[in-house]
Amino acid sequence: MEADELLVLVAGGDQKAFEDLYGLVSGPVFGLVRRVVRDPAQSEEVAQEVLLELWRSAGRYDPGRGSALSWVLTLAHRRAVDRVRSARAAGERELRMARRSNGPAFDQVAEEVEAGLEREWVRRCLDRLTALQRQSVTLAYYDGYTYREVAERLSLPLGTVKTRMRDGLTRLRDCLGGVA
Amino acid sequence: MTSLFRRSDLHSLAAPYALDALEPHEHKRFEKHLRRCDSCAAEVRALREDAVRLAWSTAAPAPAAMRDRVLMAVRTTPQEPSAFAQPPARAITDRYGERAPSRARRSGFSPFLIPLASTTAAAALVVAALFGMQAARTQDQLAQERAQAREIAHVLAAPDARASAGRDANGQGMSVVASASQRTAVVTAAGLGTPSDGRVHQLWLMRPEEKPRSLGLLDGDTPLIATGLNTNATSLAVTVEPSGGSVQPTTAPVVQLALESVGFGE
Numbered sequence: 001m002e003a004d005e006l007l008v009l010v011a012g013g014d015q016k017a018f019e020d021l022y023g024l025v026s027g028p029v030f031g032l033v034r035r036v037v038r039d040p041a042q043s044e045e046v047a048q049e050v051l052l053e054l055w056r057s058a059g060r061y062d063p064g065r066g067s068a069l070s071w072v073l074t075l076a077h078r079r080a081v082d083r084v085r086s087a088r089a090a091g092e093r094e095l096r097m098a099r100r101s102n103g104p105a106f107d108q109v110a111e112e113v114e115a116g117l118e119r120e121w122v123r124r125c126l127d128r129l130t131a132l133q134r135q136s137v138t139l140a141y142y143d144g145y146t147y148r149e150v151a152e153r154l155s156l157p158l159g160t161v162k163t164r165m166r167d168g169l170t171r172l173r174d175c176l177g178g179v180a
Numbered sequence: 181m182t183s184l185f186r187r188s189d190l191h192s193l194a195a196p197y198a199l200d201a202l203e204p205h206e207h208k209r210f211e212k213h214l215r216r217c218d219s220c221a222a223e224v225r226a227l228r229e230d231a232v233r234l235a236w237s238t239a240a241p242a243p244a245a246m247r248d249r250v251l252m253a254v255r256t257t258p259q260e261p262s263a264f265a266q267p268p269a270r271a272i273t274d275r276y277g278e279r280a281p282s283r284a285r286r287s288g289f290s291p292f293l294i295p296l297a298s299t300t301a302a303a304a305l306v307v308a309a310l311f312g313m314q315a316a317r318t319q320d321q322l323a324q325e326r327a328q329a330r331e332i333a334h335v336l337a338a339p340d341a342r343a344s345a346g347r348d349a350n351g352q353g354m355s356v357v358a359s360a361s362q363r364t365a366v367v368t369a370a371g372l373g374t375p376s377d378g379r380v381h382q383l384w385l386m387r388p389e390e391k392p393r394s395l396g397l398l399d400g401d402t403p404l405i406a407t408g409l410n411t412n413a414t415s416l417a418v419t420v421e422p423s424g425g426s427v428q429p430t431t432a433p434v435v436q437l438a439l440e441s442v443g444f445g446e
């Protein structure tokens with residue numbers, strides 16, 4: 001069964017459907033959260049919160065408004081970014097150091113992944129962006145920086161960063177177009 | 181920076197918004213803007229789908245133990261009422277009793293705009309604290325809820341975290357998520373109502389051959405976080421006590437829940 005149908009069943013309190021949904025989305029949710037949060041223990045905690053939140057708030061999902069997976073991953077991304085920002089604000093230095101030493105570049109994520117094919121395409125398409133488009137998008141999405149922080153890190157005006165983000169995402173769409 | 185955006189500036193925030201890259205005050209402001217700007221709403225919807233492609237490529241197997249913990253938590257966590265399975269008149273009425281524009285329901289991002297309905301369980305705090313509930317809460321309340329949410333997530337993340345729940349025929353009961361190794365439990369009462377004459381519900385830890393230990397006063401269905409629990413504790417009990425609570429229970433418990441199944445007791 002597709003995630004969209006499962007979410008509707010989950011909203012009705014179906015625990016079995018939730019188990020199936022878990023099977024579908026836990027990998028993407030966990031992988032995304034870990035990509036952003038980095039710290040394994042914190043990643044697990046955040047991913048767990050997200051998955052529990054899916055159970056609690058499945059009723060908010062409106063199938064008419066977009067795919068269930070995009071809803072789920074949008075939620076996961078927001079939680080991960082919240083966590084990484086509050087950790088930064090709290091001055092968790094190790095996290096920042098780890099981040100700095102790992103760097104933001106996409107191809108440095110040397111983790112085994114299930115979504116190999118999609119991953120390969122995304123990498124290829126990211127390579128086709130200009131360096132500034134790619135950095136603007138990945139610093140924000142994978143590293144949880146606000147566009148103001150991105151502008152600071154790249155020494156660019158705010159307006160330029162906003163434009164690079166939009167152009168980067170749009171170009172990614174054109175490149176990935178038929179690969180869903 | 182200036183806090184006054186011109187409208188044209190607001191339009192340009194769609195991409196950073198889709199990447200979750202706005203500062204909190206801009207985020208709030210842009211979400212307000214989204215409710216009236218169809219072109220931004222459409223743009224955000226499309227850009228979000230693009231951003232999600234970036235997410236897919238990071239998928240990695242989740243730790244096996246996480247599955248057990250989440251499925252366990254799900255068994256005792258009540259759900260929010262569905263926003264979309266309700267009669268239309270209710271589904272588009274927001275928490276202030278006003279009718280939200282129906283456009284907001286179709287615009288692709290409104291999971292984040294629709295306020296929470298009543299929240300009743302431990303996990304609800306996790307949701308509430310993180311889900312843009314700021315509008316209805318003071319900063320103090322919010323900070324407190326965030327701290328609680330963190331605490332609850334912490335208990336849930338313990339390797340030996342377990343959950344249990346019980347209700348009597350009248351729908352009165354409580355649920356608990358507890359970790360014996362951390363000696364911590366998150367306790368949520370359900371269906372107890374408010375005692376009359378200013379009296380209160382007080383939560384007790386029952387131990388063999390010792391007097392009950394007060395864990396504090398319950399405030400409706402707000403989860404109570406109890407720390408430093410004795411590992412030989414046998415059960416939790418709720419009694420009705422005079423205003424301010426008692427040193428020892430003065431009435432028989434209205435509900436009681438055994439702790440054996442969550443790893444306590446000898």
Ligand SMILES: [Zn+2]
Pocket residue numbers: 190191213217219220221
């Ligand atoms: Zn606009």
